[in-house]
Amino acid sequence: MKKIIIKYIANTITNLELEELKLWLKEEKNQKTFEQYIKASYDIDTIMNKPDLDAAYKKLRQTLDAKQKSKVRILPIWSKYAAAAVVVFMFSYLYTFYNQEQQTEEVLNTFVTTVTSGVDKATLTLDDGSDIILEEGKTYTNNSVASNGEEIVYKVEEEITPNKTGAKTIAYNYLTTPRGGEFHVVLADGTEVWLNSETKLKYPTFFKEGESRKVELVYGEAYFDVSSSKNHHGATFKVLSNLQEVEVLGTEFNIKSYKDETSIYTTLAEGKVAVSNNSFKENLVVGEQSVLNKTTGDIAVKTVNIYNETAWKSGVFSFKNKSLKEIMKVLSRWYDVDIVFENKKLETIKFNGILSRKMTLEEILIPIKRNVNLNYKVDNYKIIIK
Incomplete structure (x- = not known):
């Protein structure tokens, strides 16, 4: 079931696996096991500024209902931890939900916006x-x-x-x-x-x-x-x-x-x-x-933590207490771009975060940029962190 839960979080679960998960979760003890596993895997309780997970789940559900309706089936409210983990990057020292209107205010270099996942x-x-x-x-x-x-x-x-x-x-x-x-x-x-x-x-x-x-x-x-x-x-x-x-x-x-x-x-x-x-x-x-x-x-x-070390196989980046330098090295391999630091002080900033490997590079850089006040420029297809 852990493998199926991971696929659910990474949004790679099949319809058959989803039915199996829903059947398993009909038992109350399994619901508790599910929530405990999600919280243990994603360190939700260790975040200094704990997010409002109920609000996150509600927001996610509204978004999916509006955009995909019958194509996506959402599990009941007790899966709020997993649902939140799908779409948010959990920072160890700051947590910010941002809406679609705020995202559109970001003006990024054309090169960055066209970089897709591996x-x-x-x-x-x-x-x-x-x-x-x-x-x-x-x-x-x-x-x-x-x-x-x-x-x-x-x-x-x-x-x-x-x-x-x-x-x-x-x-x-x-x-x-x-x-x-x-x-x-x-x-x-x-x-x-x-x-x-x-x-x-x-x-x-x-x-x-x-x-x-x-x-x-x-x-x-x-x-x-x-x-x-x-x-x-x-x-x-x-x-x-x-x-x-x-x-x-x-x-x-x-x-x-x-x-x-x-x-x-x-x-x-x-x-x-x-x-x-x-x-x-x-x-x-x-x-x-x-x-x-x-x-x-x-x-x-x-x-x-085995999950943190092997999550890539299931379509997820799992960063636990990783420096920005380590994170950028992983991203450069997956997105096939060169990322270098002009501001060396930023290299040691550490994060806890869960990200889908299907996200675009832009989707990953926007929340990081907001929360550590970094800027970047593109020089000959190379991203330079300032």
């Missing part, structure tokens, strides 16, 4: 070096893989041409998402991987029976839902990424290993994993995150 797109690099562009609306298939433009799925049993010695030749593919792109891949063993923007994954088109299943996160961020070793004669699954190796039997975890960051972050969502390099080895339990320092090779382990 989409499903990636480049598939085959074993022979050829590149296949994958994007929404385009299909692709060969003897081992098929794509519908939103995901790519490998066949469990691939016909592989034996080499001269009679052994099967392993072919490796790369899947690369650009800035402003994301993609989903189902590997030949059934493991599912979600690639965030600016990410590159290397993997075989099939896995040899009896051998450890290995893939490489060359760079970027990816969420893994690993097919259990029980389905593969006990074969473990390993993810290599820069200076570390993550070994699992069957579990769900997130790895963030961007080229422009000094650390590699591994967050465990389900099961158990072992994170290691040449000097250290740490076993993680659910809710723990390892932080590997790329310079020293040291590994530190801390407890984190």
Whole structure:
């Protein structure tokens, strides 16, 4: 139900899932569980200037009723926390509701107003070096893989041409998402991987029976839902990424290993994993995150909020005590724009906030601009924070 609730908050829920959620919420105990989960996930009770959530819910409902009527079904009043979370950016030190009339007063640079959110797109690099562009609306298939433009799925049993010695030749593919792109891949063993923007994954088109299943996160961020070793004669699954190796039997975890960051972050969502390099080895339990320092090779382990670290997979930005510099780095990858700070003092201002990844860049920058009194200009397609 947590996954369905997250999809409801992100406005990506299907009609069937919505019916399932409504049926589940008919029980009073489930309504309380729902509200507690929303409040825990979005830190509503920790906001210094607590918003009027009843007013927010009423405003949202009126807006949806007016604009979409029969196309959108709204849950009863006890879902006010989730409804508010869909449309508001909750600042840790200031909270402002602004109406449609106020929004129209903002005059933004034409470039900013035309920047839209990322989409499903990636480049598939085959074993022979050829590149296949994958994007929404385009299909692709060969003897081992098929794509519908939103995901790519490998066949469990691939016909592989034996080499001269009679052994099967392993072919490796790369899947690369650009800035402003994301993609989903189902590997030949059934493991599912979600690639965030600016990410590159290397993997075989099939896995040899009896051998450890290995893939490489060359760079970027990816969420893994690993097919259990029980389905593969006990074969473990390993993810290599820069200076570390993550070994699992069957579990769900997130790895963030961007080229422009000094650390590699591994967050465990389900099961158990072992994170290691040449000097250290740490076993993680659910809710723990390892932080590997790329310079020293040291590994530190801390407890984190799983939702905050993996919300991107469900179509949501979840910022908890994040600096404006960190937030802008995330936004620059997703919206494929360069964002730099002219006023360095603004970099350290911190926020708690929930945002849909489907929002335009303009929709995100307007409330931030109002609440921290920042300005920005555009210079050669680069946003400069003043």
